[in-house]
Amino acid sequence: MSQAKVKQKSLFGQIMLWMLIPLMFLWPLSLLISYPIGRSIADTPFDQSLKNNVSNLAQQMRSSYTEHALSTWGLSIPVFDSQDQMYYQIVSSNGETILGTTKMPQPPAADAIVMNQPQVYSATLYNEPVRVAYVWLDLGNQSVIGSHFQSNSVVLIQVAETLNKRKALAREILQGVTLPQLTFLPIAVLLIWFGLSRGIMPLNRLQDSILERDTHDLSDVPSTDAPEELQPLVRSFNGILHRLRRHIALQKRFLTDTAHQIKTPLAGLRMQAELALQTDDPVEQRNSLTHIAAASERTARLVNQLIALSRTEHLAEERLELAHVDIVAIARDQTIFAADRALQKGLHIELDVPDAVILVNAHAIMLGELMKNLIDNAIFYTHTSVTVRITSDATHAHFYVLDDGPGIAPEEREQVFEPFYSVLGEKASTGSGLGLAIVQQIADMHDATIDIAYNSELTEGERHGCVFHVCMPRVASNLCE
Incomplete structure (x- = not known):
């Protein structure tokens, strides 16, 4: 059942009506007085x-x-x-x-x-x-x-x-007052109509300028000719256009990055499938299927991280609703979730957190995503063990992820947070290069800082290891603890 069409009210008519109603009320009142x-x-x-x-x-x-x-x-x-x-x-x-x-x-x-x-x-x-x-x-x-x-x-x-x-x-006096009023009342109405018509001309020009724009034109609406009362409306409208341009740019970037990154693994999948079809050797077919399974897993991980990156970029444009959350509890949950992945690779994962509750102002899901990506990154590059650690001081909470992998050279530590950048090395071809970009986006959303350093706790000289350190403000109520 279709809804009845709502009759649109004219701004000009509404202003005229609310100007004439008091006039029609005050005129007979003036006669009575x-x-x-x-x-x-x-x-x-x-x-x-x-x-x-x-x-x-x-x-x-x-x-x-x-x-x-x-x-x-x-x-x-x-x-x-x-x-x-x-x-x-x-x-x-x-x-x-x-x-x-x-x-x-x-x-x-x-x-x-x-x-x-x-x-x-x-x-x-x-x-x-x-x-x-x-x-x-x-x-x-x-x-x-x-x-x-x-x-x-x-x-x-x-x-x-x-x-x-x-x-x-008294009647003559009243007539002397009333007759000029009867003469000037229509003139006053005409003058009000004329003045109001002139007054809303800037609004009409603004409307025409918007209607005449091309459907693909998302540039800001000029506000130089808009009256003072319309400036907040124009600024709000331009703010919406800015966010729309930003979202469209993010979507285009997401589609471009997705097409570029998925093209290579899909080509590999197709090549391995063709090799399996062209050979009757069970060993070669098995090798091809093994490569197909590994490539499928990497492609699925890439798609999931692309979606996560797109979601964090969009959330970064909006006002994120933050709440007081326990960073220790979130770190504990993410470490438990990562334990399966670490055990499958034969790695040791350790959780070093205090027993106290440490509150921070954060979005629980996004903070958990930040920790998950840092822990996954450590599991991906480490050789034997990963350590997740939480400490705090009077004003800040500190989240660390330590591994014994190859480490990141100082000259590359800023670049690793860019999308699709991977550190050159033995596993460069298998990483997606998106995890740390997601981490940086989420950190910016929480006014947190990220530092990268070598793992000074390692004694073996051939590997530098890596330490990711996230520092974020504590909630004020914890300052007295």
Whole structure:
């Protein structure tokens, strides 16, 4: 059952979407905020007008000393215009209405009355919201005031107005804000689209440059024109290309080396097989079969070492996962595995290791492969015995393999670690020349060093013997041991 094709998302579309969603959310939010701001702006002049009306009434009361003047108070206050209704009231401190509307609301309760200072509050009058200005006024000992208010000369003056003009002005303010926004919003979207299109042009050019490359072109992608945000992506991509080139080179080298090295033993196998077919002599046929068996064994060993070399080269390119391992235990296991091969050749193999655990930071399988190749190399070239030894100091662990073979001359000790290099001698034609190359690769992976020297423990003068010494750091937890 085939999986449904996943719809690819456009980066341009995603950026546009996440830029427009906040814009579409903030625009109506700005309208909601603008309306109360407009109301507040509209209230300011109208509130001041109400305060002026209250102040005018207060001034009339202070300057009026006759009954006739009392009856004309408030005539200067317009009670109705084309939009709003206005109300006024004058009451004594004990609640007696002297003039105006009797159903006016009461000012907000306060801890102390502030005299002669106009103030404003919101209320409801005749089921309609109004804005009210008021002032507490002390009229003193005026005779006409005393006849109406007896001994208390404090009065409350209020002027109320409905809110129609205020609402109309607030709407005009809101429209003045909204209409330009409605005009500029599409322009802003177009500018965002244009700017975003220009902004992602380097990404499009980078994409085109990659698509136009030849399928065999694995060179690095130029990063000079890439924006700063794309530099990490380009560097990562170039890193992948570098590893790919390296892996392809390793594969080509592996195939070339394999073809070159296997060609000779295969030719020998074919020649021995033809000799066996052309003769009826059982002895010669047996000799040919013996050579075929030996050549087959060498070819199998060569192929196995080629595969091991290829694997270590690839692992060297990757980040190897290291862990704390006991180098003594690994050396003991590899010596036991090699004992069979040594006994088959009539050789003596000895293990000289301490009883303590010596921890190193290593890949157990790769470290075992290093030891196996060094021990096999010693078994291959030694005459009588091989010694595997482990020692340690405060900071490093030391792995030695000693043999009593012909040894390696100082001028050849660097070259023996190159692939397919064999020391000239009686067994040069039978070795693969890969074991020490594998050892060097694994040592480099573990920050270890390898030294070669003559075996100074031998007493026989005709053979120098050989000592391979691998030195690698110990784990820090062992420093106190």
